[in-house]
Amino acid sequence: MLGDAPSAKAHSEGRASPSISRRTALGLLGAAALAPTIGRARAADAATIRAGVLKFGTVNWELDTIRRLGLDSANGIRIESVQVASNDATRIAFMAGDVDVIATDLLLAARLTAEGTPVVYIPFSASEGGVMVAKDSPFKTLSDLKGKKVAVAGGPLDKSWLLLRAYAQSRDNFDLATAVEPSFGAPPLLAEMLANGQFDAGLLFWNFCARLEAKGFRTLISTEDAARAFGATGAVALIGYVFKADFAARHPEAVDGFAAASKAAKQALATSASAWDALRPLMQADDPAVFDALKRRFIDGIPNRPIAEEEADAARLYAVIAEIGGPKLVGPAKTLPKGLYWTGHAASP
Incomplete structure (x- = not known):
């Protein structure tokens, strides 16, 4: 479960010089013995966010980058990946409260909100097929x-x-x-x-x-x-991270931290070849041509527009899709609900 935002805990570290007293040395040894405990306490204080993910989904590329670069702890959170078997299983786990965040499409986010389970949406990818x-x-x-x-x-x-x-x-x-x-x-x-x-x-x-x-x-x-x-002025991120709105209201710092970690991971993937080399096992791309194509398309789909522009274009596309898909697709959400996009400081481009 997500805990309260982590509190800062200061501690000092030192190393005994050849001339220190026996009492000082014993004190420093005691502090060294406690250091792992302090480190664990810090980790325990970090807000844990459970992310529902598919085993080989592209979301894993970003979450792996976040953990490998320490972007989660740098933003006061700890991300726990919960593997699920299918997209349907991901949504079921989310609704049951077994996970705190999932990556899903904007249509589901709008429908959940319209049907009485308000959510907040953080753009993940504008890569489309x-x-x-x-x-x-x-x-x-x-x-x-x-x-x-x-x-x-x-x-x-x-x-x-x-x-x-x-x-x-x-x-x-x-x-x-x-x-x-x-x-x-x-x-x-x-x-x-x-x-x-x-x-x-x-x-x-x-x-x-x-x-x-x-x-x-x-x-x-x-x-x-x-x-x-249909009037979109740029690439629209129709896939995003979704948190329940009540969760975000209770833990805005944690959601901000998640959004900041996501943004930093995308920046690393957009600029660092070594960041991609570490992802090869997850990408299942032994063929260099496949690897390069996946990398290029992922980077091309990184959202980089102001939220207001993103939301305006999304509303245009949503209206088109909702009209042809009807209630069977969007439920009562004929238009994109207001306030769906997370506008915390760290989530804004």
Whole structure:
């Protein structure tokens, strides 16, 4: 559980010189013996935040960087990763109070708030997927996919799928849901099937797009392309860290500390090659081309805009997605709830 914000505890350290008295030496030895205890007390004072994460999710890259660089303790927190088996399990753990924070999409954050469980949202990533096709395929636009077999990661209510449906309807006056032959499923399986030529195209999450890109696939249209067509002025972080609002109200310093640690980790990953070398085991990217593609796309998706701009663009996209997804997707939240974004000092870009 999250404790109160850590209190500062000062202690002095010294080393006996050859001329010190026996009493002083004994005192210093006693202090040295107590030093590990003091260190443990300091760690115990740090606010513990339990983060629900998938074993190989990209959130782990950032959390690992935070811990490895000591960015958690530097910001008065300790992050405890709680591994879960699926996105659904992550949300269940969050609602049950088994974890304090999860990374999820903006749509869920809005729906939870509208349904009576207010949350706060801290942008995590603006990296989005897109429609991937083989490098030598003849397809140039979404219209070219009419009648073709298209893999779609997630389900029929996936935000990227809905945004592309809205894009096709507004731009070319056709509905992807009926114009193509969509197959919904787990991203790893669909990516493999697309690579093997079992689909003509695939709408996949960004990390799977990166892996296919390294194999010679190209992006037909990205989710960001569609977002800009609806008025977004920059890349929108549709994935973010979510805390329950009552948790944030009780422990604002801890949430600020988490946001600050996240921002510092992103800065390290954006500027340090060695920070990425340490992540290779988590990335499952032995192929240098895959490693480079994952790294580039992650860095490109780091949010770096003022919260007000981020929120304004998010509200535009939310309205588009909510209209086509309807209550089944967003519940009673027809518009993006006010006050959803965490505006603590450390969370602001």
